[in-house]
Every structure is written in structure tokens, then in C-alpha cells.
Amino acid sequence: MSLGSNDILSRTSRNKLYIKLVEPTIILHGSPEDSLGCFLRGELILNLTKPTKIKKIELTFLGKIRLFIPRADGEIASSNNFEEREVISHTWTFLNNLSSSNIDNDSDSNSNKSIHSNNSNKSLVSRLFHSLSSKKSDSSRYTILKKGIHTYPFELFLPGTLPESINTNVGRITYKLSARVLKSGVFTKIRKSQHVNILRTILDEWNQGKVVSNEWKNVCKYEVSFLKKAFPIGDCINIEMKLIPKDKDKYDLQYVHIDLVEKASYNLKTRPKPNVQESTICGIKLQDFIEEWTDKDSNNNYSSHIFKFDKNHSHQQQNDNETNRDESLNSKELCYHETISFRLPNSSFSIHPTYTSEPITISHDLKFLFCLRTFTNNNRLKYKKFTLIVPITIIASKCKDDILPLYYESENDNDSIISTASWDEISFDDVSLPPSYESSIYGSKNNSSVNLGVSL
Structure with missing residues (x-):
């Protein structure tokens, strides 16, 4: 080699x-x-x-x-x-x-002790002889x-x-x-x-997407989706966010604040409980959103109907909107929609990879703070806020080159926001095994x- x-x-x-x-x-x-x-x-x-x-x-x-x-x-x-x-x-x-050297040193010391006990005043000849024998033994060291x-x-x-x-x-x-x-x-x-x-x-976390959807206190419905679960340090997290107020005349979305939170905990034998430290790495605030009018879902299954994304039918949808432009807005729902690019710091000192071991554990969460504006019966302004926490995985930037790119199917699934990843079959016949x-x-x-x- x-x-x-x-x-x-x-x-x-x-x-x-x-x-x-x-x-x-x-x-x-x-x-x-x-x-x-x-x-x-x-x-x-x-x-x-x-x-x-x-x-x-x-x-x-x-x-x-x-x-x-x-x-x-x-x-x-x-x-x-x-x-x-x-x-x-x-x-x-x-x-x-050095092993032979140790043996020689022991033999030399023993001979020195015996000579010293028999004759404390060694002659010059004996000392010269001992010096010559020591030099010969040094050659084996x-x-x-x-x-x-x-x-x-x-x-x-x-x-x-x-x-x-x-x-x-x-x-x-x-x-x-x-x-x-x-x-x-x-x-x-x-x-x-x-x-x-x-x-x-971890390849599975890299290639799997994530969708989080729910309803908050009968005020609004929301959905947040990611194309993958794991992100290298310095990478950009692409987030698809949608929110629908239950009453479009009563609530409107003011802003969304997104923070990346890193939590580190470690166990010491001298401490009965793990020590935990939490810090906010970075964050962004969004105030401008795309407002879209969508058909109400009679089955209340907004995740599969309201939020579906189909590029093949985009032109047909525009034509339908033009045809039905005079339709009453009472049959529509207001959807706040935004595609967000959340950039991770490109520094291993400010952010660390997600880590799980016996002594040290590091986890990461994206914390979404939604703020909606409403008016009370007395026509007074009031704000309602709620928080959504989504766990994500951060990997080292050097791992990015070691991961295969994502491949998407040519046809989108009408009932899914994100494309389904598909992998080519891999043959292992020509792969040589390690020793x-x-x-x-x-x-x-x-x-x-x-x-x-x-x-x-």
C-alpha cells in the first residue's frame, strides 16, 4: 500500500x-x-x-x-x-x-552486585572487561x-x-x-x-420526508412538511407551511417565528441527574404570506384535499378558477401558504450534529411560533399564539458527500404533498468485502x- x-x-x-x-x-x-x-x-x-x-x-x-x-x-x-x-x-x-535490553540490564546489575561483594576495589582490568562486554550486549538492543x-x-x-x-x-x-x-x-x-x-x-433519516398536521383549538388548521428528516451543517432546510383559519373573517395570520433549538445533556457519575443545557442557534421571522382561496373539504380531511399539490393539473386549476370566479366566497377557505428556506449555520462551533450516546446526548428541534390576530366582541384587537415543535436531525457537513442524492418519481401522488423517493436497484455482486x-x-x-x- x-x-x-x-x-x-x-x-x-x-x-x-x-x-x-x-x-x-x-x-x-x-x-x-x-x-x-x-x-x-x-x-x-x-x-x-x-x-x-x-x-x-x-x-x-x-x-x-x-x-x-x-x-x-x-x-x-x-x-x-x-x-x-x-x-x-x-x-x-x-x-x-527493548525486551532483550531489559534482560541485559538485569544480568549486568546482578554481576555488578556480585563483583562488588567479593572485591570492593575492582581492578582496572576488570572494569575494562566489563565495559567491553556491555558494548557487545548493547548491539542486541x-x-x-x-x-x-x-x-x-x-x-x-x-x-x-x-x-x-x-x-x-x-x-x-x-x-x-x-x-x-x-x-x-x-x-x-x-x-x-x-x-x-x-x-x-443514517440513510433512512436522510431520505424520508416528514409531514406534521393538526388543528389548534378550533381556531385554525395547519400543516408543515419537509422533504427529508436529516440536514447537514450549513445546508438549507426547505419547509412547506400552510395554515387555514376556521373563520376567515375573524382570524388572520400575523407572523410566524422559527427557531432552531439545540439541547445538550450529559451524565456524570458524580451527579444523580443529567446536566442539560439548551440554546437557540438561529431563527427567522416571516410576516408576508401567499394567500390562496381553496375549496372547503366536506369531509374535513384538509390534509388530503386542501393541501394536495399536483403540478400536472395546475393549468386546469387556473381554468377552473376563472370559470368559478363569480362563486361566493362562503364556499372557499383562506389558506396562508409559504415555502421557507431556513439556512443552518456553516460552523461546527455554533452548531453540533445530533448525537446519542451513553454520556452525551444532543438533540435539535425547529420551534414554530404562530401568531394570529383577531377582534373581540368589543372590537378590541387581540392576538392568539401557539407553538409547534418539530424534531429534526443535524448531521456533519462531511457526511453530505457520502450520501446518494434523492430521486423522485416522474408522476406525483395526488394525495401527498411531497414526492415519494424511489431508488434504483443496486447489485452487490461486484462489491468486494473487507478483510x-x-x-x-x-x-x-x-x-x-x-x-x-x-x-x-
Whole structure:
């Protein structure tokens, strides 16, 4: 396996250590219960400017959960006060001469003690002899690597139950590769580390639409629809909103306020209850709406009749409106209709992906505040407000390129607001499977551990 870095490394003027990953961002597909996991693959590259005595070469992959401990009022006072535990740990040992070194050191110390007990005044000859024997034993404590580039490929299976990488003000989950080379002489260590970003995407939530419809206190009927349930950070949420007052002469829609609310909760072993923090990420206010007159539904099934959307019959509907333009408005209903584009912030610092794990949970809701104006019997102005909360899923922006685009049927369903997604059949005959779990995990001098069941 070659990652094309030989030309860059050959021009360096000093010893260098590099970590090159096949996939810098690891994406887990599906929920923790359904995900099959994936592989972490790469190369550890050591560039030597001259023949060098190397004692040990090792690489460690470590995942940690760190939760910050808040004050009594729930605020995070310092990032130095935290709880931490390991999620996964694995070590590759590519070269190790330290085991023989430890044996030699023990034998040397024992011989020194015996010589000292027999003769406290050692002669010059004995000291020279001991020095020569020590130099001979030193040669077995290292391996001389020639000048040039030395490549060590590595691979590790990552289970689908691993929590994703996240960094919030309440805690973080990080994964890191750390390489270390021990050599003889001055400046005996060469180190290199690199963070590994693990993300998760759920295809079902991405491709499924959502429709929320109801009636509020016999005042109005409303419907809010989305083409999908999951949205990448920085993406635009397209919302189809419709509202029909029960009495068009008594109520009219003044404005709609939409807020994106993020709620983060985390569990500490020192606290009996989870700590919850809620914040409003962004919001918009709408005051201009399209007013449409629609036929009353005798069955009161406005979701299937009033709100249906059929492009093929749009011209016919216009002709019908012209034909029936003299019809009494008493047989019509006033519908406030608007297509809304709600832009998510394109910053991983201001908004985080929706996240569910044992220590940290992050959820997102779109909060709709509807305000209707009415007049009392005394002809006094009065406002009526109600709130609609719709849960949505936010995913990392890097997951957007990993998801197939939506495909729609050519003919719209007359009883549905949104088009039904259809997927082409996919053949898996030519798809090559990854190496087996055993061949990637078990090997000489490799140690790994996964810890997912320890609660904080």
C-alpha cells in the first residue's frame, strides 16, 4: 500500500515521522445497533537521513470521552475539571528490541552486585572487561535501519457501536493516533500524532420526508412538511407551511417565528441527574404570506384535499378558477401558504450534529411560533399564539458527500404533498468485502481493547 508521499519525504533534511490515512475521516453507516463498522487503514512512514540505531517503533490508537464538571449553577467554569475514560485502545508494535535490553540490564546489575561483594576495589582490568562486554550486549538492543523511507502499514477494525467524534462545551469524544520511535544517541525519541475524525450518517433519516398536521383549538388548521428528516451543517432546510383559519373573517395570520433549538445533556457519575443545557442557534421571522382561496373539504380531511399539490393539473386549476370566479366566497377557505428556506449555520462551533450516546446526548428541534390576530366582541384587537415543535436531525457537513442524492418519481401522488423517493436497484455482486475481523485484529505484537460498557 502506497500513499504517494515518497517524493515529499525524500526532500527533507532531518529524520521525520508521518502518519498517512487512507480515509482521514471515518464514516459509520447506520445506527449503533445496525452499523457493521468499518476499517481504519493507513501507513506509518519513517524517513531517516542516515543509518540509525532504532530500539522501538510503535503506533497507538486511543479514543477518550471527557466530560467537564459544571458548577452548582450548571455553568462550565474550567476545562481543567473533568471526568475521563477510554473508549478504545489498540497498539501496533512494528519493531521492539527493548525486551532483550531489559534482560541485559538485569544480568549486568546482578554481576555488578556480585563483583562488588567479593572485591570492593575492582581492578582496572576488570572494569575494562566489563565495559567491553556491555558494548557487545548493547548491539542486541537496537536494529540499524538504513537511510531512506521505511513504511509500516496498519489496519484496525472499528465496531459500529463506537460513539462519533464530538467537541462541545459540555464534553468531547476524541480519537487519536500517536506514533513513537525510540533510537540510540542524543534526541532519542521521534513522535508524531494525528486526530482521527469519526462521523455517522443514517440513510433512512436522510431520505424520508416528514409531514406534521393538526388543528389548534378550533381556531385554525395547519400543516408543515419537509422533504427529508436529516440536514447537514450549513445546508438549507426547505419547509412547506400552510395554515387555514376556521373563520376567515375573524382570524388572520400575523407572523410566524422559527427557531432552531439545540439541547445538550450529559451524565456524570458524580451527579444523580443529567446536566442539560439548551440554546437557540438561529431563527427567522416571516410576516408576508401567499394567500390562496381553496375549496372547503366536506369531509374535513384538509390534509388530503386542501393541501394536495399536483403540478400536472395546475393549468386546469387556473381554468377552473376563472370559470368559478363569480362563486361566493362562503364556499372557499383562506389558506396562508409559504415555502421557507431556513439556512443552518456553516460552523461546527455554533452548531453540533445530533448525537446519542451513553454520556452525551444532543438533540435539535425547529420551534414554530404562530401568531394570529383577531377582534373581540368589543372590537378590541387581540392576538392568539401557539407553538409547534418539530424534531429534526443535524448531521456533519462531511457526511453530505457520502450520501446518494434523492430521486423522485416522474408522476406525483395526488394525495401527498411531497414526492415519494424511489431508488434504483443496486447489485452487490461486484462489491468486494473487507478483510475478516480476525485477520485484521489478531497478529503478533498487537494489543487492542474496546471499552463501551463502562458508565460514568
